[in-house]
Amino acid sequence: MEASTYTNRVVAFLDILGFKDLVYANREADIAKALTLTKTAESAPFHNAPQMRLTAFSDSVVVSDEVGNGFGYVRILHFTSYLMWQLLEMGILTRGGVGHGCLHHESGIVFGPALIQAYELESKQAIYPRILVPDDIKAACIETEVAARGEQVRAWASSLFRTDFDGNSHLHILGPLAHSPISPQKANRSAGSFTTQEMLTAKATCVSEALLQNPPPANQPSAAAKHYWFRNYLQETLRAHGI
Numbered sequence: 001m002e003a004s005t006y007t008n009r010v011v012a013f014l015d016i017l018g019f020k021d022l023v024y025a026n027r028e029a030d031i032a033k034a035l036t037l038t039k040t041a042e043s044a045p046f047h048n049a050p051q052m053r054l055t056a057f058s059d060s061v062v063v064s065d066e067v068g069n070g071f072g073y074v075r076i077l078h079f080t081s082y083l084m085w086q087l088l089e090m091g092i093l094t095r096g097g098v099g100h101g102c103l104h105h106e107s108g109i110v111f112g113p114a115l116i117q118a119y120e121l122e123s124k125q126a127i128y129p130r131i132l133v134p135d136d137i138k139a140a141c142i143e144t145e146v147a148a149r150g151e152q153v154r155a156w157a158s159s160l161f162r163t164d165f166d167g168n169s170h171l172h173i174l175g176p177l178a179h180s181p182i183s184p185q186k187a188n189r190s191a192g193s194f195t196t197q198e199m200l201t202a203k204a205t206c207v208s209e210a211l212l213q214n215p216p217p218a219n220q221p222s223a224a225a226k227h228y229w230f231r232n233y234l235q236e237t238l239r240a241h242g243i
Helices: 019-024 028-036 071-089 113-126 135-149 151-158 196-213 221-240
Strands: 007-016 053-057 060-066 094-106 109-111 161-163 169-171
Touching: 007 071, 007 113, 053 094, 053 109, 060 071, 060 094, 060 113, 071 094, 071 135, 071 169, 071 196, 094 113, 094 135, 135 151, 196 221
Parallel strands: none
Antiparallel strands: 007 060, 007 094, 053 060, 094 109, 161 169
């Protein structure tokens, strides 16, 4: 019997929303950019993660990393937040799910129970432009950060997630500690020098522009519901921070 090719990995499955509309709108350049913008994850490992893998096909992106000592959870969740913002800056909405466990991800070939878990979260539960994170993965990420930095970072690590109206936890990409569309290089400032209000205002602008660039077709109420959810999410986050 051949040895198993599975390793213990955490994986995010992302679906590009409105992909068919992008095709019909002849936005080939945007499609190509969306599917290739993160291939640098393998040639220039994100946060020194040489075992990170990324595969893009059709309207989907799969990115995974070895769980290792637990920082695989942290890296994948932050990288997924980063990826979602990169696509939002192009006016492209995504949704997804995160799974973990047995996975084969080498040379563009990916399969295994962890991928099925992530795919089913995306396809059956995510519904809106959000990345669903199971409670055990959320807890593993938080506890990894606490073990490395101390109990004082628990609230900080927890702020990466948001519990939605239906009880599902998702990456809180609009939160002040998630990745931001602000470019420190263009602003000639360090990433940590932006105020919470500056970052949230930049995120609000980016989300509003993305929704404006991709208005839901009149005959697709499900697309309109996704926009409605994102606008509510944005407004709720801004109110929570007094903006």
